[in-house]
Amino acid sequence: MATYVIGDIQGCARTLQALLAQLSLSGDDQLWCVGDLVNRGAGSLEVLRALKGLGARARVVLGNHDLHLLACSAGAAQGEGDTLSECLAAPDAPELLGWLRAQPLLYQEGERAMVHAGINPRWSWAEATAHARAAEEALRAPGGLETLARYHPSRKRLRLHSDVDLEPPPAWVGDLAWFTRVRVVSASGEVDERHKGGPTEVTRGAQPWFMLYEGRAPFDSARPRTLYFGHWAALGLRRGAQTCALDTGCIWGRYLTAMRAEDGAIFQQGLLEEALTASHQRAHAAERAEGGGA
Numbered sequence: 001m002a003t004y005v006i007g008d009i010q011g012c013a014r015t016l017q018a019l020l021a022q023l024s025l026s027g028d029d030q031l032w033c034v035g036d037l038v039n040r041g042a043g044s045l046e047v048l049r050a051l052k053g054l055g056a057r058a059r060v061v062l063g064n065h066d067l068h069l070l071a072c073s074a075g076a077a078q079g080e081g082d083t084l085s086e087c088l089a090a091p092d093a094p095e096l097l098g099w100l101r102a103q104p105l106l107y108q109e110g111e112r113a114m115v116h117a118g119i120n121p122r123w124s125w126a127e128a129t130a131h132a133r134a135a136e137e138a139l140r141a142p143g144g145l146e147t148l149a150r151y152h153p154s155r156k157r158l159r160l161h162s163d164v165d166l167e168p169p170p171a172w173v174g175d176l177a178w179f180t181r182v183r184v185v186s187a188s189g190e191v192d193e194r195h196k197g198g199p200t201e202v203t204r205g206a207q208p209w210f211m212l213y214e215g216r217a218p219f220d221s222a223r224p225r226t227l228y229f230g231h232w233a234a235l236g237l238r239r240g241a242q243t244c245a246l247d248t249g250c251i252w253g254r255y256l257t258a259m260r261a262e263d264g265a266i267f268q269q270g271l272l273e274e275a276l277t278a279s280h281q282r283a284h285a286a287e288r289a290e291g292g293g294a
Contacts, residue, residue: 001029001030002029002030002260002261002262003029003032003109003112003261004025004031004032004258004260004261005032005033005034005228005244005246005261006019006031006032006033006034007246007250007256007257007258008035008063008230008231008250009037009041009047010037010038010040010041010065010251011037011039011041011043011047011083012043012047012250012251012256012271012272013041013042013044013046013050014043014272015041015250015256015269015270015271016047016050016269017050019258019267019268019269022267022269023258023267028057030057030059031054031057031059031258032058032107032114032228033051033061034114034116034228034230034231034247035060035061035063035064035066035115035116035117035180035230035231036063036065036231037051037060037066037100038065038083039082039083040065040082040083040251041273042083042274044069044083044086044087045090048087048100049092049096052095052096052099059109059114060103061103061107061114061115061116061179062100062103062104062116062179063117063180063230064117064176064181066100067148067176068084069084069088069097070097070148072088073088073093073097074145074148074149076152081276101139101140102140104132105136105179106128106129106132108129111224111226112224112228113224113226113228115132115179115227115228116179117182117209117231117232118178118179118182118183118213118229119178119182119227120182121216122189124220125220125222126222131172131178131179132179134172134175135172135175147170147173151169151170151173177191180231181193182209183195183208183209183232183235184202184203184206185207185209185212186205187206192206197234198234198235199211199235210240210243210245213227214241214242214243223242225242228243228246228259229244229245232245232247233249233251233252233254234249235247239264246258246259248268250271251271251275251276252276253271253275253276254270255268255269255271256268256269256271
């Protein structure tokens with residue numbers, strides 16, 4: 001059995017199918033997806049159907065765009081450049097969204113694990129797992145999606161209630177920023193959602209989360225040998241001592257990347273869809289400057 005870990009797909013269905021053809025999955029081979037299955041690309045619905053159709057052979061963690069889709073299903077508004085309407089209107093939307101909602105934020109098998117963006121480097125592995133399980137249970141509970149929509153961490157303008165700033169969000173909503181949005185940790189130890197460049201462009205006192213995670217002492221013996229993640233297209237493919245980044249900017253006109261976990265072999269497929277237009281890129285940059293976007 002081989003395990004292939006794939007970076008952010010973001011609705012690039014044709015590119016995904018071409019990459020899967022390269023991999024030639026067979027037998028008990030598994031496909032791990034580090035989140036952001038949907039949005040920006042035009043084929044989000046096809047991506048969801050394809051991965052759901054793989055059954056237990058597909059392992060998925062939720063990314064910020066996946067959470068955005070779930071929030072939209074509970075009444076949050078789409079932003080400029082979003083491509084989620086087909087998913088929400090599809091006849092099999094209840095089944096697809098139910099499947100997506102059931103996916104974890106942090107997944108582990110033996111000495112390998114994956115998350116979309118990262119984890120709080122101050123947490124032990126046991127604490128990270130506990131925070132993930134608590135957030136997953138809250139998302140799946142009655143009213144969980146409505147709470148997600150109300151305190152949507154992606155874009156301030158998507159909030160449904162005018163009183164949202166009067167009440168602090170539940171702790172699990174705050175934890176979503178670590179699992180699905182973190183790139184850089186500020187000097188005060190918080191998620192710096194404003195950062196949108198590469199790892200060498202961080203503000204003074206801030207550090208990429210994975211550098212703090214890998215440098216934590218004493219070493220946490222419960223950690224997996226490798227933690228795979230995506231979310232950071234400007235970082236690209238990076239193999240660290242304990243982490244591996246796999247978002248190689250497919251939707252930005254670059255590549256969709258898969259790594260075979262057993263030997264580190266890399267498989268890449270160039271974008272077959274249209275890259276984001278200049279107007280979408282400007283909207284995307286504006287969202288991130290406001291502390292939103294992905």
